[in-house]
Amino acid sequence: MKIGVLGAGQLGRMLALAGYPLAKDFVFYDMSGNPSAGIGETIVDPEGTRLGDFLSQVDRVTYEFEHLPVEVASELEKHKPVHPCPRALEVCQNREAEKTLFGQLGIPTPKWQVADNAATLKAAAKSLGCPVVAKSITEGYDGKGQAVLRSPEEAEQAWQSIGHPRVIVEKFVDFRREVSIIAVRGEDGDVAFYPMAENTHHEGILRYSIAPAPDLQPHIQADAEGYIKALLNELNYVGVLTLELFETKDGLMANEMAPRVHNSGHWTIEGAMTSQFENHVRAVSGHPLGNVSARGLSCMINIIGEHGDIERILELPYAHLHLYNKGERPGRKLGHVNVLADSYEELVWRVKNCAEFLPGCPDFISSLTAKG
Numbered sequence: 496m497k498i499g500v501l502g503a504g505q506l507g508r509m510l511a512l513a514g515y516p517l518a519k520d521f522v523f524y525d526m527s528g529n530p531s532a533g534i535g536e537t538i539v540d541p542e543g544t545r546l547g548d549f550l551s552q553v554d555r556v557t558y559e560f561e562h563l564p565v566e567v568a569s570e571l572e573k574h575k576p577v578h579p580c581p582r583a584l585e586v587c588q589n590r591e592a593e594k595t596l597f598g599q600l601g602i603p604t605p606k607w608q609v610a611d612n613a614a615t616l617k618a619a620a621k622s623l624g625c626p627v628v629a630k631s632i633t634e635g636y637d638g639k640g641q642a643v644l645r646s647p648e649e650a651e652q653a654w655q656s657i658g659h660p661r662v663i664v665e666k667f668v669d670f671r672r673e674v675s676i677i678a679v680r681g682e683d684g685d686v687a688f689y690p691m692a693e694n695t696h697h698e699g700i701l702r703y704s705i706a707p708a709p710d711l712q713p714h715i716q717a718d719a720e721g722y723i724k725a726l727l728n729e730l731n732y733v734g735v736l737t738l739e740l741f742e743t744k745d746g747l748m749a750n751e752m753a754p755r756v757h758n759s760g761h762w763t764i765e766g767a768m769t770s771q772f773e774n775h776v777r778a779v780s781g782h783p784l785g786n787v788s789a790r791g792l793s794c795m796i797n798i799i800g801e802h803g804d805i806e807r808i809l810e811l812p813y814a815h816l817h818l819y820n821k822g823e824r825p826g827r828k829l830g831h832v833n834v835l836a837d838s839y840e841e842l843v844w845r846v847k848n849c850a851e852f853l854p855g856c857p858d859f860i861s862s863l864t865a866k867g
């Protein structure tokens with residue numbers, strides 16, 4: 496079976512790496528002109544004239560990034576199965592549609608309103624109560640196109656800095672930590688949930704994911720599973736779906752979802768019985784889902800901007816290195832290290848040790864380190 500992947504970045508690369516042992520082949524379709532998957536065949540098509548060529552080579556289509564035109568996915572769907580469905584893409588590309596769907600399914604979110612000029616932004620900030628976060632409705636990711644307003648008076652400046660015709664304004668959440676849940680749904684409707692991860696961001700980019708999230712109360716995992724299951728079933732979804740959430744003292748609030756394998760699930764490559772990548776390939780191909788249990792305790796460390804002392808990391812007996820074969824550039828995701836341990840104490844020690852070889856890696860701050 497040949498799987499066509501829209502997008503050709505590191506997520507596509509890792510999908511292919513997981514799919515080859517299952518005898519899958521991959522063809523990537525890249526509209527950015529800058530593919531980095533470096534594996535399988537890649538059709539580079541910034542003009543969008545070679546879709547027919549792509550289609551003729553593949554049996555099924557999936558995607559590894561969500562910022563591609565929905566029309567492309569809908570057109571492809573007329574000819575070949577496309578998993579997940581284009582509606583999932585449509586919802587994820589628009590924060591207003593996404594938060595509306597969450598509300599319809601009873602998934603809690605921060606209180607929100609929409610604004611389409613500086614005056615309505617100011618009014619929204621007043622009525623929600625500052626601080627609030629304003630985010631462009633479309634095209635935002637990794638904290639880009641966002642501004643925090645500490646008072647309604649900052650509306651004009653925030654509006655200018657975002658530079659987008661429509662924004663969503665959210666009440667700022669006083670969260671304990673950021674967490675995510677990754678689930679997979681098969682063609683037959685079977686659903687499996689990975690243990691949740693605790694995620695630490697720095698300058699808007701994910702740096703560390705610990706899984707299973709330490710000290711997670713079982714009802715929190717159960718709530719998250721209920722929310723993501725509602726989304727999977729509503730969208731008649733096939734493949735891996737990620738839901739990012741805030742954990743507060745009153746429970747969970749959803750932030751956003753991603754219709755794909757996710758950076759906060761990279762720990763599953765060695766840390767789970769079946770990785771998120773293999774399970775996505777299984778689902779998209781119509782196979783049964785694999786076991787999603789954790790093998791132990793894991794922490795994923797992202798390698799951002801510079802590679803650091805790769806040779807020293809390779810010497811660590813508990814570290815698994817994954818490089819994406821990309822050039823160094825500030826803020827760019829170049830790879831990740833999965834660190835495994837039998838106890839959280841050991842995990843902290845190992846992660847700190849490993850992070851020393853990664854220049855620019857922020858201190859390991861998490862619920863584990865906060866306890867001292």
Ligand code: AMP
Pocket residue numbers: 605628630635636637638639665666667668669673696699750751
């Ligand atoms: P997003 O692009 O929506 O994932 O936001 C990027 C980051 O901004 C999140 O990972 C949070 O750290 C922070 N953030 C986003 N929305 C809120 C919110 N309503 N309250 C507090 N922090 C937020």
